[in-house]
Amino acid sequence: MLTLEQETPETALWEFVPLASYGVPALPARSAARNAWISFKRVFWRTDQGTEAPIKQEANLRALSQVRLQHLFRPLDWHAAAAALDQLLGDWWAADEPEPPVKFIIGQPHGGHREIVRRWGERRQAAQIATPSCEQILARDQHWFDDGPPTGERWVLPGLEHCYLRHANGLDLVRRLFQRAESGRLGRGVIGCDSWAWAYLQRVWPVPRPDALTLQAFDGPRLARLLSRLTVSPAGGRVRFRHAVTGNDILIVPAEQERFGPEIVQLAAHCRGNVGVALRHWRERLCCEPDADASKPNGREALPRTDEQTGEQTGEQAEESVWVAAELTAPVLPLGSEDDFALVLHALLLHGGLPEALLPDLLPLSPPLCAALLYRLRNAGFVEFGEGRWHVAVLAYAAVRDLLRRRDYLVDGF
């Protein structure tokens, strides 16, 4: 077990840094070799989803129910991140004529940049600019600027990735936005942008912005601290997260001396410091011993309090063990044209998700083929639908990024 250091300003949970200072968490040598072997197998022994079970669940354990997860974890509080951002931007926001007039906050997919910028805007009572519709973007409709806040009012634009389309007609609006922002005509504001869209837009509007900020990577210690804070322990008791195979403790909440297992370092490295992806992987890996109550003939799920609870009692202190599956969940790409799958996944990442109807306009593929590819990817666990758009699934993000990087597609800077 590794020991957590005392929290200092340098190791604060939520920390915003310039893009160049983002430190991707390193993988321990043993895990790196194992990952290399898995990548090697993925390249040379490609199998279909149907022939290879995703990841074998540890015997006699089952995944935690959503109800149990809701009781075990508090939802991630983006207000804390917004507060950290506020600390950094406070002076700039208060200055009379700050330079530059517009700040950019870049975040990885599922990393919460839109929520953070939105909450920060609410905190500072800044007007929130809605993103243009796809029709407005393709029509180069400059009336979108008229719908923005009046001159002099401060503003935030949480999702720049939804302000452009990779289409010959889809860049004009975002270029004008950059032009107005750089010249100061838009007044003072903060723009949130997805890291993939940022990588692309830097080619479309090649003006370097070294002052762009991002949330510092959640490495092992930072992630362990966050998991401890989010875990709700039973009254007067504690929760032990234990490795499903070895039985070793990975994390104990609360603990007098905060310690964590190497699995958390591996998780942080696998997710490249992306807090949203890491939390989802963590929740997916949690499992418990089957509860006798859960298999009652009426099929009703056990009550949340007793569901999956092992009920170990040590003296007067209640202790609950939650098992952590040994393997990280990773989907397998369906057999077929890897080129076409890569095109669809890349388009989804560059735009922070896309509506299905728009895909054929952005890709050199027919509408039926786009739909077929999308649904095959969905069935394989690579994409999911939400908020009117198809996105790369959280659990597939690391695998998709690796696939696109190997094939030399433009990837984000994280």
Add this chain to the structure above:
Amino acid sequence: MAPETQVTQIFKRLDSAAALELVAIVAGATLMIIVVQRLMRWIGNRLQGSKRLTLLALVPLIRLVIILAAAAVIVPLLIEPSLQNMVALLSIVGVALGFALKDYASSLIAGIVAIGERDYRNGDWVKLEDVYGEVRHVGLRTLEVVTPDDDRVLIPHALLWSQAVSNSNNGDARLQCTADFFVHPQHDSHAARQALEDVALTSPYLYFDKPVAVVVNEKPWGTHYRLKAYPVDASQQFRFLTDLTVRGKTALSELGVPFAVAPAVQFGD
């Protein structure tokens, strides 16, 4: 001494053990070549970009090394390796090649030169005479090229001595593609150039670490635009070119740029 006796003296008398050894070496070398070729091609086809090309480019080199090694083992089994014998043997081989197998020998030597100089490697896109395609196999005598129409063309290496070889990617994973647009001379060139640049920038196949360029030439019959960019992988060149052409035409049409019709008079290219 009779010439027949002299030739007999050059070659050793082959007993059954030596003959067996000879067969084993030839069979072993052949097997090694087949295994190496298939294995490296199999691995190479599962890799992407420069890794694939580097691996495929090693195939002919390894094959040459195996052949030379096998020859170095076989020759002492067949002849007494004295200076006199070697000179005599090489003279016989030289005369035979010079008269009977001149072209074959020329191709063999050109093949060794091509492998040494790396004029073309597996995975390169080359143009020799009128044949354009991907190099699939660099043999000792011939070069195997597969054209975009999936035709397999065997080209003797001897063409190297007299023909220009155009290599589009020269070992790199990427090659430049050029989409041509022929439009009427009366139009807004700035808008057309910007539109074509955006067409390239928004292509899903575009490789971003190479430049995008639009070259404009004024012709007697109109204006010739050439949109130059690089796809992520050389194998995507035709899909990339199609994408640029289709979307480029749409973008120019939306700008109201009229396309050129067949030239009434053509002054050269």
